[in-house]
Amino acid sequence: MTARARIRNAALELFGAEGVGRVSLRAVAQRAGVSHALVLHHFGTKEGLRQACDDYVISLVRDAPDADLGDTAGLAAMLEAGTAVRRYLGRAFLDGSPQAAALFDELVAATGRWLEQGVREGWVQPSDDPPARAAMYVTYLLAPLAFGEHLARSQGVPDVHDLRTLLRFSRAGIEIFTRGVFADERALEAWDAVRDDRGSQRGSR
Amino acid sequence: MTARARIRNAALELFGAEGVGRVSLRAVAQRAGVSHALVLHHFGTKEGLRQACDDYVISLVRDAPDADLGDTAGLAAMLEAGTAVRRYLGRAFLDGSPQAAALFDELVAATGRWLEQGVREGWVQPSDDPPARAAMYVTYLLAPLAFGEHLARSQGVPDVHDLRTLLRFSRAGIEIFTRGVFADERALEAWDAVRDDRGSQRGSR
DNA sequence: CGGCATACTAACCATATGGTCAGCAGAAGG
DNA sequence: CCTTCTGCTGACCATATGGTTAGTATGCCG
Numbered sequence: 001m002t003a004r005a006r007i008r009n010a011a012l013e014l015f016g017a018e019g020v021g022r023v024s025l026r027a028v029a030q031r032a033g034v035s036h037a038l039v040l041h042h043f044g045t046k047e048g049l050r051q052a053c054d055d056y057v058i059s060l061v062r063d064a065p066d067a068d069l070g071d072t073a074g075l076a077a078m079l080e081a082g083t084a085v086r087r088y089l090g091r092a093f094l095d096g097s098p099q100a101a102a103l104f105d106e107l108v109a110a111t112g113r114w115l116e117q118g119v120r121e122g123w124v125q126p127s128d129d130p131p132a133r134a135a136m137y138v139t140y141l142l143a144p145l146a147f148g149e150h151l152a153r154s155q156g157v158p159d160v161h162d163l164r165t166l167l168r169f170s171r172a173g174i175e176i177f178t179r180g181v182f183a184d185e186r187a188l189e190a191w192d193a194v195r196d197d198r199g200s201q202r203g204s205r
Numbered sequence: 206m207t208a209r210a211r212i213r214n215a216a217l218e219l220f221g222a223e224g225v226g227r228v229s230l231r232a233v234a235q236r237a238g239v240s241h242a243l244v245l246h247h248f249g250t251k252e253g254l255r256q257a258c259d260d261y262v263i264s265l266v267r268d269a270p271d272a273d274l275g276d277t278a279g280l281a282a283m284l285e286a287g288t289a290v291r292r293y294l295g296r297a298f299l300d301g302s303p304q305a306a307a308l309f310d311e312l313v314a315a316t317g318r319w320l321e322q323g324v325r326e327g328w329v330q331p332s333d334d335p336p337a338r339a340a341m342y343v344t345y346l347l348a349p350l351a352f353g354e355h356l357a358r359s360q361g362v363p364d365v366h367d368l369r370t371l372l373r374f375s376r377a378g379i380e381i382f383t384r385g386v387f388a389d390e391r392a393l394e395a396w397d398a399v400r401d402d403r404g405s406q407r408g409s410r
Numbered sequence: 411c412g413g414c415a416t417a418c419t420a421a422c423c424a425t426a427t428g429g430t431c432a433g434c435a436g437a438a439g440g
Numbered sequence: 441c442c443t444t445c446t447g448c449t450g451a452c453c454a455t456a457t458g459g460t461t462a463g464t465a466t467g468c469c470g
Binding site: 018019020021022023087090091093094095096100101104105108115118122123124125127128129131132133135136137139140142143144145146147149150151153154155167168169170171172173174175176177178179180181182183184185186187188191195 | 223225226292299300306309310323329330334336337338340341342344345347348349350351354355356359373374376377378379380383386387388390391392393396400
């Protein structure tokens with residue numbers, strides 16, 4: 001592997017694990033087995049390195065192979081990526097990097113089309129607010145990026161990356177999306193009551 | 206407001222917005238209008254300040270008033286909190302601070318009980334894997350903490366904190382939890398097929 | 411009043427950091 | 441063989457950072 005790529009990967013891991021601010025160029029260099037000057041030589045500046053990481057990670061998702069699952073293949077790729085990439089992605093979304101924002105918007109658009117098609121073909125429930133639903137749906141699918149660690153730990157599973165755990169949680173998610181959580185409409189009705197009540201505080205849950 | 210509290214709040218805002226690593230004690234001190242030495246005087250060390258922020262923010266959620274909505278009132282409090290607190294919480298979960306982990310586990314436990322009760326009383330769908338579902342449900346509810354910014358922007362809403370936006374998305378979420386997304390069981394069946402197929406890769410979506 | 415703790419600051423220190431620079435090894439090509 | 445270009449390094453620099461210390465103002469209790 002080229003030194004440049006080694007540096008990028010090292011940065012990816014460290015940035016994902018600790019956050020960009022807490023990782024020094026020297027630490028990256030050491031992990032990559034090069035001098036810290038070489039990092040600058042290749043990426044110009046720390047921000048440049050960060051950008052390169054963003055670009056790389058996001059290209060992984062965007063150029064995901066096999067679109068046979070519809071336009072949401074990128075989402076699948078995202079959730080299958082390695083721990084480092086997942087954590088990095090979570091941070092990228094939280095930090096609001098422009099690339100991450102663009103990716104999110106793309107995902108929402110693609111998912112919106114996909115859901116729309118599903119509605120037409122009858123295998124997706126219609127929605128009272130399709131754009132908002134598409135965005136929420138994407139957010140839900142992305143949520144494990146940010147909370148994966150807690151998900152695993154809360155079930156007493158040591159390794160976040162254990163395949164069985166991943167499968168188990170994805171199954172639970174699909175169950176929610178297929179059968180819903182609530183058995184009647186009372187939550188929706190309660191929400192509408194809140195809204196009609198001059199949209200005071202609590203509209204959540 | 207006491208200087209100590211001012212410092213804590215300043216730290217909360219800056220840490221939430223930029224990440225702990227990227228914020229210097231001097232920046233915190235300046236925002237609080239004190240010398241940087243006072244920050245150390247009160248909190249001992251930067252890590253101490255971070256801890257104090259964690260404790261404070263999490264106490265906000267844990268000691269949420271009105272448990273009239275059941276044990277999940279803390280979740281509501283979380284989602285209603287100010288931008289700074291929300292962002293800080295998102296980062297706290299991503300960074301895996303012990304406090305955040307404990308809070309997550311509490312939320313999962315409380316939600317699990319709440320769902321269980323709902324199942325008994327008939328207003329919550331039964332699940333094939335209640336613990337996993339509870340964890341996933343909590344994760345979904347928490348997701349806007351990490352992705353709120355993108356949610357808003359993807360809908361062209363400038364201000365993340367606009368009440369109408371918040372209500373709109375929460376409504377979309379409730380809709381998903383009430384009616385589901387999929388109209389038939391094919392997604393679940395597809396998942397089971399993947400699992401039986403020796404649980405190869407893709408079990409998501 | 412005197413003594414004492416508490417809140418606070420200015421000045422200082424060692425260190426680590428991002429970034430620069432001059433130069434070296436070695437392959438490419440004439 | 442000589443040149444040149446690229447990947448790469450060690451040494452260096454200015455700065456900012458977390459942390460310490462000595463000292464000041466202030467309010468409280470006897």
